[in-house]
Amino acid sequence: MKWTELSDNWCPVARTLSVVGDRWTLLILRDCFLGLSRFEQFIESSGMTRHILAERLKRLVEAGILERRQYSAGPKRYDYVLTEKGQELAPALMTLKDWGKKHMPVRRSTNA
Amino acid sequence: MKWTELSDNWCPVARTLSVVGDRWTLLILRDCFLGLSRFEQFIESSGMTRHILAERLKRLVEAGILERRQYSAGPKRYDYVLTEKGQELAPALMTLKDWGKKHMPVRRSTNA
Protein backbone atom coordinates (compact mmCIF):
# COMPACT_ATOMS: atom_id res chain seq x y z
CA MET A 1 0.00 0.00 0.00
CA LYS A 2 1.22 3.46 -0.82
CA TRP A 3 1.56 6.13 1.75
CA THR A 4 -0.70 8.55 -0.10
CA GLU A 5 -3.63 6.15 0.09
CA LEU A 6 -3.81 6.84 3.82
CA SER A 7 -5.84 9.98 3.18
CA ASP A 8 -8.92 7.79 2.90
CA ASN A 9 -8.17 5.55 5.85
CA TRP A 10 -10.87 4.91 8.42
CA CYS A 11 -8.45 6.05 11.15
CA PRO A 12 -8.18 9.78 11.82
CA VAL A 13 -4.56 9.39 12.91
CA ALA A 14 -3.72 7.84 9.55
CA ARG A 15 -5.56 10.59 7.68
CA THR A 16 -3.68 13.23 9.63
CA LEU A 17 -0.37 11.55 8.91
CA SER A 18 -1.14 11.43 5.21
CA VAL A 19 -0.76 15.22 5.25
CA VAL A 20 1.81 15.99 7.92
CA GLY A 21 3.39 12.61 8.51
CA ASP A 22 6.29 12.70 6.11
CA ARG A 23 9.79 13.93 6.58
CA TRP A 24 10.24 17.66 7.25
CA THR A 25 6.59 18.69 7.10
CA LEU A 26 6.04 18.99 10.84
CA LEU A 27 9.34 20.80 11.12
CA ILE A 28 8.10 23.47 8.75
CA LEU A 29 5.04 23.87 10.93
CA ARG A 30 7.23 24.15 14.01
CA ASP A 31 8.99 27.05 12.29
CA CYS A 32 5.65 28.65 11.53
CA PHE A 33 4.74 28.48 15.20
CA LEU A 34 8.09 30.10 15.96
CA GLY A 35 7.03 33.02 13.81
CA LEU A 36 8.91 32.26 10.62
CA SER A 37 7.13 32.64 7.33
CA ARG A 38 9.62 33.00 4.49
CA PHE A 39 11.25 30.48 2.21
CA GLU A 40 14.80 31.48 3.13
CA GLN A 41 13.94 31.44 6.82
CA PHE A 42 12.62 27.90 6.64
CA ILE A 43 15.73 26.84 4.76
CA GLU A 44 18.05 28.32 7.33
CA SER A 45 16.10 27.17 10.34
CA SER A 46 15.34 23.60 9.36
CA GLY A 47 18.30 22.63 7.22
CA MET A 48 16.19 20.98 4.56
CA THR A 49 16.88 21.45 0.86
CA ARG A 50 15.08 24.10 -1.21
CA HIS A 51 13.85 21.31 -3.40
CA ILE A 52 11.93 19.55 -0.66
CA LEU A 53 10.82 22.74 1.02
CA ALA A 54 9.16 23.98 -2.17
CA GLU A 55 7.33 20.70 -2.59
CA ARG A 56 6.17 20.59 1.05
CA LEU A 57 4.96 24.17 1.04
CA LYS A 58 2.91 23.44 -2.05
CA ARG A 59 1.28 20.47 -0.36
CA LEU A 60 0.62 22.36 2.85
CA VAL A 61 -1.08 25.14 0.93
CA GLU A 62 -3.16 22.62 -1.02
CA ALA A 63 -4.12 20.99 2.26
CA GLY A 64 -5.29 24.33 3.62
CA ILE A 65 -2.77 24.32 6.46
CA LEU A 66 -0.70 27.23 5.20
CA GLU A 67 -1.66 30.21 3.14
CA ARG A 68 0.61 31.64 0.46
CA ARG A 69 0.58 35.36 0.79
CA GLN A 70 2.17 38.06 -1.32
CA TYR A 71 4.11 40.37 0.95
CA SER A 72 5.96 42.48 -1.60
CA ALA A 73 4.57 44.06 -4.73
CA GLY A 74 7.84 45.39 -6.14
CA PRO A 75 9.67 42.20 -6.77
CA LYS A 76 6.69 39.90 -6.24
CA ARG A 77 7.41 37.85 -3.17
CA TYR A 78 5.44 35.38 -1.15
CA ASP A 79 5.50 34.00 2.33
CA TYR A 80 3.53 31.40 4.20
CA VAL A 81 1.30 31.73 7.23
CA LEU A 82 -0.73 29.26 9.23
CA THR A 83 -4.44 29.11 8.55
CA GLU A 84 -6.92 28.42 11.33
CA LYS A 85 -6.70 24.76 10.40
CA GLY A 86 -2.93 24.94 10.66
CA GLN A 87 -3.03 26.75 13.99
CA GLU A 88 -4.97 23.85 15.39
CA LEU A 89 -1.97 21.60 14.98
CA ALA A 90 -0.35 23.46 17.87
CA PRO A 91 -1.35 20.85 20.47
CA ALA A 92 0.29 18.13 18.38
CA LEU A 93 3.53 20.08 18.20
CA MET A 94 3.37 20.68 21.94
CA THR A 95 3.02 17.00 22.78
CA LEU A 96 5.94 16.15 20.51
CA LYS A 97 7.98 18.87 22.17
CA ASP A 98 7.18 17.61 25.66
CA TRP A 99 8.07 14.05 24.75
CA GLY A 100 11.34 15.14 23.17
CA LYS A 101 12.32 17.19 26.19
CA LYS A 102 11.72 14.24 28.45
CA HIS A 103 12.96 11.34 26.35
CA MET A 104 15.42 12.67 23.82
CA PRO A 105 18.29 14.38 25.62
CA VAL A 106 20.76 16.32 23.50
CA ARG A 107 23.93 14.32 22.95
CA ARG A 108 26.17 16.96 21.47
CA SER A 109 25.58 20.64 21.04
CA THR A 110 25.10 21.92 17.53
CA ASN A 111 23.96 25.43 18.44
CA ALA A 112 21.63 25.38 15.50
CA MET B 1 21.20 18.16 5.80
CA LYS B 2 20.13 14.60 6.32
CA TRP B 3 17.04 13.67 8.23
CA THR B 4 18.95 11.47 10.67
CA GLU B 5 21.06 14.40 11.84
CA LEU B 6 17.99 15.81 13.52
CA SER B 7 18.57 13.59 16.55
CA ASP B 8 21.07 16.16 17.81
CA ASN B 9 19.02 19.22 17.00
CA TRP B 10 18.54 21.90 19.67
CA CYS B 11 14.77 21.61 19.19
CA PRO B 12 12.95 18.87 21.08
CA VAL B 13 10.32 18.62 18.35
CA ALA B 14 13.04 17.88 15.81
CA ARG B 15 14.64 15.30 18.07
CA THR B 16 11.31 13.57 18.55
CA LEU B 17 10.68 13.56 14.82
CA SER B 18 14.07 11.99 14.19
CA VAL B 19 12.68 8.86 15.84
CA VAL B 20 8.97 8.81 15.04
CA GLY B 21 8.74 11.34 12.23
CA ASP B 22 9.13 9.14 9.20
CA ARG B 23 6.55 7.31 7.19
CA TRP B 24 4.64 4.56 8.96
CA THR B 25 6.32 4.76 12.35
CA LEU B 26 3.52 6.59 14.13
CA LEU B 27 1.03 4.26 12.50
CA ILE B 28 2.74 1.27 14.10
CA LEU B 29 2.46 3.02 17.44
CA ARG B 30 -1.22 3.71 16.83
CA ASP B 31 -1.66 -0.04 16.35
CA CYS B 32 0.16 -0.70 19.59
CA PHE B 33 -2.22 1.61 21.41
CA LEU B 34 -5.07 -0.31 19.79
CA GLY B 35 -3.71 -3.42 21.45
CA LEU B 36 -1.92 -5.04 18.53
CA SER B 37 1.51 -6.50 19.11
CA ARG B 38 2.38 -9.01 16.39
CA PHE B 39 4.13 -8.65 13.07
CA GLU B 40 1.25 -10.06 11.03
CA GLN B 41 -1.23 -7.87 12.88
CA PHE B 42 0.70 -4.72 12.07
CA ILE B 43 0.92 -5.80 8.44
CA GLU B 44 -2.77 -6.37 8.15
CA SER B 45 -3.81 -3.31 10.11
CA SER B 46 -1.53 -0.72 8.57
CA GLY B 47 -1.06 -1.95 5.02
CA MET B 48 2.67 -1.33 5.01
CA THR B 49 5.12 -3.83 3.52
CA ARG B 50 6.89 -6.47 5.65
CA HIS B 51 10.14 -4.97 4.53
CA ILE B 52 9.49 -1.58 6.03
CA LEU B 53 7.72 -2.92 9.07
CA ALA B 54 10.73 -5.05 10.03
CA GLU B 55 13.02 -2.06 9.70
CA ARG B 56 10.75 0.24 11.71
CA LEU B 57 10.28 -2.28 14.51
CA LYS B 58 14.04 -2.64 14.79
CA ARG B 59 14.45 1.11 15.11
CA LEU B 60 11.64 1.44 17.63
CA VAL B 61 13.19 -1.25 19.79
CA GLU B 62 16.60 0.41 19.56
CA ALA B 63 15.00 3.70 20.52
CA GLY B 64 13.47 2.08 23.60
CA ILE B 65 9.93 2.76 22.48
CA LEU B 66 8.96 -0.85 21.91
CA GLU B 67 10.15 -4.01 23.55
CA ARG B 68 10.65 -7.23 21.60
CA ARG B 69 9.25 -10.06 23.64
CA GLN B 70 9.25 -13.79 23.04
CA TYR B 71 5.72 -15.06 23.38
CA SER B 72 6.11 -18.61 22.13
CA ALA B 73 8.82 -21.09 23.03
CA GLY B 74 7.85 -23.85 20.62
CA PRO B 75 8.38 -22.16 17.33
CA LYS B 76 10.22 -19.16 18.75
CA ARG B 77 8.06 -16.15 18.16
CA TYR B 78 8.26 -12.55 19.14
CA ASP B 79 5.90 -9.66 19.51
CA TYR B 80 6.24 -6.01 20.35
CA VAL B 81 4.88 -4.03 23.26
CA LEU B 82 5.11 -0.40 24.26
CA THR B 83 7.63 0.50 26.94
CA GLU B 84 6.92 3.24 29.45
CA LYS B 85 8.68 5.62 27.11
CA GLY B 86 6.47 4.46 24.28
CA GLN B 87 3.30 4.76 26.35
CA GLU B 88 4.10 8.39 26.85
CA LEU B 89 3.56 9.07 23.18
CA ALA B 90 -0.15 8.55 23.77
CA PRO B 91 -0.89 12.29 24.07
CA ALA B 92 0.76 12.89 20.70
CA LEU B 93 -1.38 10.24 19.04
CA MET B 94 -4.46 11.72 20.68
CA THR B 95 -3.81 15.22 19.34
CA LEU B 96 -3.24 13.82 15.85
CA LYS B 97 -6.47 11.86 16.15
CA ASP B 98 -8.45 14.89 17.26
CA TRP B 99 -7.08 17.02 14.44
CA GLY B 100 -7.85 14.32 11.89
CA LYS B 101 -11.41 13.91 13.10
CA LYS B 102 -11.99 17.61 12.81
CA HIS B 103 -10.07 18.49 9.67
CA MET B 104 -9.72 15.37 7.56
CA PRO B 105 -13.17 14.05 6.73
CA VAL B 106 -13.34 10.66 5.06
CA ARG B 107 -13.95 10.98 1.35
CA ARG B 108 -14.72 7.43 0.41
CA SER B 109 -15.15 4.39 2.58
CA THR B 110 -12.44 1.76 2.46
CA ASN B 111 -13.66 -0.31 5.42
CA ALA B 112 -10.07 -0.96 6.35
Next chain:
DNA sequence: TCCATAAGTTTCATTTTGGAACTAAGGCAA
Protein backbone atom coordinates in the same frame (compact mmCIF):
# COMPACT_ATOMS: atom_id res chain seq x y z
C1' DT C 1 4.78 -36.52 4.24
C1' DC C 2 2.79 -32.27 3.31
C1' DC C 3 0.54 -28.19 4.45
C1' DA C 4 -0.08 -24.25 7.68
C1' DT C 5 1.66 -20.35 10.70
C1' DA C 6 4.31 -16.54 11.60
C1' DA C 7 8.37 -13.67 11.75
C1' DG C 8 11.22 -12.17 9.20
C1' DT C 9 14.82 -11.55 4.46
C1' DT C 10 15.93 -10.87 -0.21
C1' DT C 11 15.56 -8.90 -4.67
C1' DC C 12 14.57 -5.46 -7.80
C1' DA C 13 11.94 -1.63 -9.88
C1' DT C 14 10.08 2.87 -8.65
C1' DT C 15 9.97 7.03 -5.89
C1' DT C 16 11.90 10.27 -2.75
C1' DT C 17 15.67 12.74 -0.89
C1' DG C 18 20.07 15.43 -0.76
C1' DG C 19 23.27 18.51 -2.76
C1' DA C 20 24.44 21.89 -5.74
C1' DA C 21 23.94 24.80 -9.48
C1' DC C 22 20.79 27.59 -12.10
C1' DT C 23 16.63 30.89 -13.19
C1' DA C 24 13.47 34.84 -12.79
C1' DA C 25 12.15 39.47 -11.55
C1' DG C 26 12.98 43.21 -9.89
C1' DG C 27 15.97 46.80 -6.64
C1' DC C 28 19.85 49.57 -5.99
C1' DA C 29 24.30 51.80 -6.43
C1' DA C 30 28.18 53.39 -9.30
Next chain:
DNA sequence: TTGCCTTAGTTCCAAAATGAAACTTATGGA
Protein backbone atom coordinates in the same frame (compact mmCIF):
# COMPACT_ATOMS: atom_id res chain seq x y z
C1' DT D 1 22.95 51.35 -18.01
C1' DT D 2 25.78 47.98 -16.29
C1' DG D 3 26.24 44.79 -12.99
C1' DC D 4 25.62 42.86 -8.50
C1' DC D 5 22.10 41.78 -4.67
C1' DT D 6 17.99 39.65 -2.84
C1' DT D 7 14.61 35.99 -2.61
C1' DA D 8 11.58 32.51 -4.23
C1' DG D 9 11.76 29.10 -6.54
C1' DT D 10 13.42 25.08 -10.52
C1' DT D 11 16.46 21.71 -12.60
C1' DC D 12 19.70 17.99 -12.63
C1' DC D 13 21.65 13.97 -10.97
C1' DA D 14 23.38 10.58 -7.63
C1' DA D 15 22.13 8.24 -3.40
C1' DA D 16 18.81 6.44 -0.31
C1' DA D 17 14.15 4.89 0.88
C1' DT D 18 9.94 2.61 -0.43
C1' DG D 19 6.68 -0.92 -2.65
C1' DA D 20 5.69 -5.41 -4.39
C1' DA D 21 6.32 -9.96 -4.39
C1' DA D 22 8.71 -14.09 -3.72
C1' DC D 23 11.59 -16.66 -0.59
C1' DT D 24 13.42 -18.51 4.16
C1' DT D 25 13.38 -20.57 8.71
C1' DA D 26 11.48 -23.12 12.36
C1' DT D 27 7.94 -25.76 14.17
C1' DG D 28 3.14 -27.87 14.80
C1' DG D 29 -0.38 -30.77 13.26
C1' DA D 30 -3.34 -33.66 10.01
